[in-house]
Amino acid sequence: MLLRFTKMHGLGNDFAVIDLVTQHARISAEQVRRLADRHFGIGFDQMLIVEPPQNPEVDFRYRIFNADGSEVEQCGNGARCFARFVRDKKLTHKDRIRVETSSGVIELQLVGNKEVRVNMGVPMLEPAAIPFQADARQATYELDLERQALTLSAVSMGNPHAVLLVEDVDSAPVLELGPRLEHHPRFPQRCNVGFLQIINRREARLRVFERGVGETLACGTGACAALVAGRLRGLLDEEVTMQLPGGTLKLAWKGDNQPVIMTGPATRVYEGQIRL
Numbered sequence: 001m002l003l004r005f006t007k008m009h010g011l012g013n014d015f016a017v018i019d020l021v022t023q024h025a026r027i028s029a030e031q032v033r034r035l036a037d038r039h040f041g042i043g044f045d046q047m048l049i050v051e052p053p054q055n056p057e058v059d060f061r062y063r064i065f066n067a068d069g070s071e072v073e074q075c076g077n078g079a080r081c082f083a084r085f086v087r088d089k090k091l092t093h094k095d096r097i098r099v100e101t102s103s104g105v106i107e108l109q110l111v112g113n114k115e116v117r118v119n120m121g122v123p124m125l126e127p128a129a130i131p132f133q134a135d136a137r138q139a140t141y142e143l144d145l146e147r148q149a150l151t152l153s154a155v156s157m158g159n160p161h162a163v164l165l166v167e168d169v170d171s172a173p174v175l176e177l178g179p180r181l182e183h184h185p186r187f188p189q190r191c192n193v194g195f196l197q198i199i200n201r202r203e204a205r206l207r208v209f210e211r212g213v214g215e216t217l218a219c220g221t222g223a224c225a226a227l228v229a230g231r232l233r234g235l236l237d238e239e240v241t242m243q244l245p246g247g248t249l250k251l252a253w254k255g256d257n258q259p260v261i262m263t264g265p266a267t268r269v270y271e272g273q274i275r276l
């Protein structure tokens with residue numbers, strides 16, 4: 001069968017977005033892996049699938065698959081592209097959209113033609129909710145990595161993140177530590193690994209080694225987790241500009257039990273169709 005898709009990106013974190021409201025298909029993990037391949041497929045970090053909602057209180061259901069075929073709970077850059085996609089495809093005329101993901105309902109707001117503001121929900125910091133193996137919630141944890149002691153924060157934005165503080169993201173050992181931390185046994189569902197450099201209380205830089213993908217040009221949930229980690233350590237203010245290799249996100253978090261708000265662009269690249 002021929003399946004229509006839209007290639008999109010949020011700060012270079014790229015997606016194939018598929019409308020399963022007006023099309024019908026079953027896409028297996030093996031097909032996702034094949035289509036994600038940058039030489040033999042479409043090439044993307046995540047596939048985003050738009051479906052009718054199961055819950056009558058929301059507008060859509062949105063499912064996310066990493067390039068390795070694993071289905072995941074949340075994707076911040078994907079959420080912005082999802083909002084732009086459903087408007088461009090006239091699947092809704094609303095400016096405020098409520099969507100269910102496998103980690104709960106998030107709210108999206110289109111701001112002008114280019115930007116989308118997303119209420120990413122309240123970060124989860126209790127170890128069991130992340131999930132991360134630790135006796136009690138702390139701002140930072142010590143973790144052994146083959147006799148190397150690392151200090152990190154553990155945060156869930158619906159999906160699990162480890163955040164390490166570094167002096168300089170350009171020289172941070174992202175490709176060396178990223179895969180080892182992603183698979184560390186204290187993160188039983190693996191994790192995304194963020195390397196955070198503080199510039200000042202309102203500006204920071206971040207690189208993220210994503211679970212199921214590798215290093216990406218930007219990670220929205222990673223940026224939210226990094227803001228939370230920076231604030232837990234007393235290093236960042238409520239509103240922060242986060243610079244990622246692919247561009248900049250505006251973020252805000254008031255503190256415990258409050259949602260993280262993320263604002264940034266969503267860009268359509270091209271329309272295509274592929275035979276499954």
Ligand SMILES: N[C@@H](CCC[C@H](N)C(=O)O)C(=O)O
Nearest residue numbers: 075076077159211219220221
């Ligand atoms: N690129 C994303 C996160 C996608 C999911 C992540 N790789 C995971 O496995 O949790 C973002 O923008 O948040």
